[in-house]
Amino acid sequence: MTELFKNLIDGEWVGGEGVENVNPSNLKDVVGVYARATVEDTQRAIAAAKAAFPAWSRSGILERHAILRKTADEILARKQELGELLSREEGKTLPEGIGEVTRAGQIFDFFAGEALRLSGEVLPSVRPGVGVEITREPVGVIGLITPWNFPIAIPSWKIAPALCYGNTVVIKPADLVPASTWAIVDILQRAGLPKGVLNLVMGKGSVVGQTMLESPDVDAISFTGSVGTGRRVAEASVKVGRKYQLEMGGKNPTVVLDDADLKVAVESVAQSAFFSTGQRCTASSRVIVTEGIHDRFVEALAERTRGLRVGDALDKNTEIGPVVDPSQLKQDTDYIEIGQQEGAKLVAGGERVSKDTDGYFLQPALFTEATNSMRIAREEIFGPVAAVIRVKDYEEALAVANDTEFGLSAGIVTTSLKYATHFKRNAEAGMVMVNVPTAGVDFHVPFGGRKGSSFGPREQGRYAQEFFTLVKTAYTAAG
Numbered sequence: 001m002t003e004l005f006k007n008l009i010d011g012e013w014v015g016g017e018g019v020e021n022v023n024p025s026n027l028k029d030v031v032g033v034y035a036r037a038t039v040e041d042t043q044r045a046i047a048a049a050k051a052a053f054p055a056w057s058r059s060g061i062l063e064r065h066a067i068l069r070k071t072a073d074e075i076l077a078r079k080q081e082l083g084e085l086l087s088r089e090e091g092k093t094l095p096e097g098i099g100e101v102t103r104a105g106q107i108f109d110f111f112a113g114e115a116l117r118l119s120g121e122v123l124p125s126v127r128p129g130v131g132v133e134i135t136r137e138p139v140g141v142i143g144l145i146t147p148w149n150f151p152i153a154i155p156s157w158k159i160a161p162a163l164c165y166g167n168t169v170v171i172k173p174a175d176l177v178p179a180s181t182w183a184i185v186d187i188l189q190r191a192g193l194p195k196g197v198l199n200l201v202m203g204k205g206s207v208v209g210q211t212m213l214e215s216p217d218v219d220a221i222s223f224t225g226s227v228g229t230g231r232r233v234a235e236a237s238v239k240v241g242r243k244y245q246l247e248m249g250g251k252n253p254t255v256v257l258d259d260a261d262l263k264v265a266v267e268s269v270a271q272s273a274f275f276s277t278g279q280r281c282t283a284s285s286r287v288i289v290t291e292g293i294h295d296r297f298v299e300a301l302a303e304r305t306r307g308l309r310v311g312d313a314l315d316k317n318t319e320i321g322p323v324v325d326p327s328q329l330k331q332d333t334d335y336i337e338i339g340q341q342e343g344a345k346l347v348a349g350g351e352r353v354s355k356d357t358d359g360y361f362l363q364p365a366l367f368t369e370a371t372n373s374m375r376i377a378r379e380e381i382f383g384p385v386a387a388v389i390r391v392k393d394y395e396e397a398l399a400v401a402n403d404t405e406f407g408l409s410a411g412i413v414t415t416s417l418k419y420a421t422h423f424k425r426n427a428e429a430g431m432v433m434v435n436v437p438t439a440g441v442d443f444h445v446p447f448g449g450r451k452g453s454s455f456g457p458r459e460q461g462r463y464a465q466e467f468f469t470l471v472k473t474a475y476t477a478a479g
Ligand SMILES: NC(=O)C1=CN([C@@H]2O[C@H](COP(=O)(O)OP(=O)(O)OC[C@H]3O[C@@H](n4cnc5c(N)ncnc54)[C@H](OP(=O)(O)O)[C@@H]3O)[C@@H](O)[C@H]2O)C=CC1
Pocket: 145, 146, 147, 148, 149, 172, 173, 174, 175, 176, 203, 204, 205, 206, 208, 209, 210, 213, 224, 225, 226, 227, 228, 229, 230, 232, 247, 248, 249, 250, 280, 281, 328, 331, 380, 381, 382
C-alpha cells in the first residue's frame, strides 16, 4: 500500500482523504499520496497555533537558533535527495531543484543567525528623566499560503522568519506540490519544535486557504501567488483587520541596448525568459531591444531558443523541464496562439515536444515584432514565452519597460555606466538587474516589487522582520 503523507496539527500527524502527487515529466510516476485537510482540520491547526503562541513567543533565542540551525543542516545534507523530490513534483531541472533546496538551507541558516541578533533601540525622551525603548514583538498566528513554482524556497523564506521572530505558523502549500513543504515541516518538527508551533494543512485553496482567510484567529497572512487570489487575501484581511503581505505577478522587462555584449544579452535573456520553464514571477517576458543591435540579437536568441533541450527534469541533458500541469500548459499554448493572432511573429519554438514519457513538454516560444500593447506583452503568462519589442533608443526603452501594471524585477544589458545608472534609478521595479538575469535572486537581501506586483513589507533578509514583528515604543520615567 502507498504511504499517506499526513498533515501536521498540534504536533500530531493526521490523515484524511489522500491525493496523488504526479510527476509532470512522467504522468505514470506518482511522487506520493498526500492528505487533503478539511475545514475542521484547518480550524484545529489555527487553534493549535493560537494555543502554542504564548509559550513560543517567550521562548529563548538559543532554542530558536538551535532548531533553525539543525533544520538548515539537515536540508543541506539532503540536498540531492530533496532536489530530486522537488524536480519530480514540480518539473524544474535537477540542478535547479538542488539549487532551490540549497537556497532553502541557506535561508534557515540565515534566520538561525538572525535569532541571535534580535535587537531594539534605547533613546532618550524629549522629556528629561524619561527613557524610550523600542522593541519588536512577534505578531501571533501567521498563515502562510504558497504557490507551486518554488515548492521549497518560498515556504522556507516565510516559515524561517516567522519562527525566528517568535510567531506560530499554519502553512498551506499549493495543492499541486505538497511534497517539498511536507519534507521541511518534517525536518523542523524533528529538530525540536514544540507542538502546535508549526502546523501543516495541505489541500485546496478554496477549502484550506479560504478557512485561513476567514479566521479571526489568524493574525497575519503572507501570500505568494496570482493577482486574483492576492486580492481575495487583501479583502478578507481588511475585513478582520489583520496584517497581510502579497507577492504576486510580474511582467518583467529586459532592456538590451546597442552597446550590449551580445553573448551576455542572449544568455541573460534566455535564462530570464525560459529557465525554470518560465514559471517564475521574476521571469522576463518582455525583451525591449534598441534598433542598432535588434537583428543580430534576435537571430542569436532565436537560435539559442530553438536549441534549448526540453525534457525530463531528472535527465542530465535537460535544460528546460516540463510545464507544471495541463492547466498551465493550456494557458501557455493559448497565449502562443493569442500572440500570433495579435500580429507578433513566432520565430522559434512554441510547439509541444514528445518524449519517451508522457509529460507536459513545450519548446520555449520566442516572438518578435511585438508591441507593448499586445496581450502577450501585458498579461502574465507564467510559461516559457517571450516577446521582443523593437525601440529606437534608451529613452523609449525605459518608457516601454515602465509601461506595465507590474513592477517586480527589471533588467538592462549594457556596457554604458551612464545608462545602467540611470536605469537603476528610474526603472519602476522593486529589483533592478544590470547585466544579470531578472530571475534568480540572493537569499539574504530584500525581495519584492512595486505597483501591482507586491503589497506590504519586503520578504527575505533582515527586512523580513518588518512583516513578522510588531514594533513597540515604551516610555519609562526614571522615578
Ligand atoms: N508570482 C508568483 O510567484 C506566482 C504567480 N502565479 C500566477 O498565478 C497563476 C495561477 O497559478 P495558481 O497556482 O492557480 O495561483 P493561485 O493564486 O491560485 O495559488 C497560490 C496559492 O493560493 C491558494 N489559493 C487559491 N485560492 C485560494 C483562496 N480562495 N483562498 C486562499 N488561498 C487560495 C492556492 O491553493 P491551491 O493549492 O488550490 O492552488 C495556492 O496555495 C499562474 O499562472 C501565474 O500567473 C502562480 C504561482 C506563483
